[in-house]
Amino acid sequence: EREPAFPRRFDLLIVDEAHNVAPSGRGAYAVDSQRTQAVRALAPHFEHKLFLTATPHNGYSESFTSLLELLDDQRFHRGLEPDPKQLGAVMVRRLKWELRDEPRRFPERKLEALEVAYSEGERRAHQALRDYSEQRLKAAAAVEGRVAVEFVLKMLKKRLFSSPAAFQTTLDKHLASLGDAERRGDQR
Structure with a gap:
C-alpha cells in the first residue's frame, strides 16, 4: 500500500x-x-x-x-x-x-395483486421444495447452523420463483455442498 x-x-x-x-x-x-x-x-x-x-x-x-x-x-x-x-x-x-413539488419524477405508487396461474409442473416443483425445506429445517433444529440452513432455503425459494435456470444452478451448488458436508461429517 x-x-x-x-x-x-x-x-x-x-x-x-x-x-x-x-x-x-x-x-x-x-x-x-x-x-x-x-x-x-x-x-x-x-x-x-x-x-x-x-x-x-x-x-x-x-x-x-x-x-x-x-x-x-x-x-x-x-x-x-x-x-x-x-x-x-x-x-x-x-x-x-x-x-414532490418538482415535476413528477416519482409517480404515486399503486399496489395491485396479480393472479398467477401456475402449471402443474410448477406446482409440483414448489411442493417438492416446500417438503425438502421442512425436512431440512427439522434436521437442523438442534444444529448451530440453523440460520445458514434457513438462508439457503430462502435463496432456493427465491431462485425457483425467479428463473428455472437460476434455480437449477443454485440447486446444483447446494447439492454439491451437501455432498462435501457429508464427506466432512457435518450434520447441517
Whole structure:
C-alpha cells in the first residue's frame, strides 16, 4: 500500500451504493469486507469523496461510523458517535416526498395483486421444495447452523420463483455442498 501523494493524485472518488462498502457490524467491532478494504486503500488518494446511498445506516453504529471514517477520517472515527454538526456538514438526506413539488419524477405508487396461474409442473416443483425445506429445517433444529440452513432455503425459494435456470444452478451448488458436508461429517 503506497502512501498518498500531496497534493492528491485524483480529484474525486464517487462510490455509488456506498452502503455496500460499509463493514458488516453485527458485533462490538465491524468486520471489513474486501469492498471495505478496497475503498479504504483507494480513498486516501482522492482529494474529495462522494458516497451515494439510500441506506447509510444499517442499524449498527459501528458499521455506520466506519463508513463515515472512510468518507472523512479527519471528522469521523470508527466506533465514536459522530458529532451531529459534523454529520450535518457532510450528509444530505432527501426523501421522495420532499421532491414532490418538482415535476413528477416519482409517480404515486399503486399496489395491485396479480393472479398467477401456475402449471402443474410448477406446482409440483414448489411442493417438492416446500417438503425438502421442512425436512431440512427439522434436521437442523438442534444444529448451530440453523440460520445458514434457513438462508439457503430462502435463496432456493427465491431462485425457483425467479428463473428455472437460476434455480437449477443454485440447486446444483447446494447439492454439491451437501455432498462435501457429508464427506466432512457435518450434520447441517
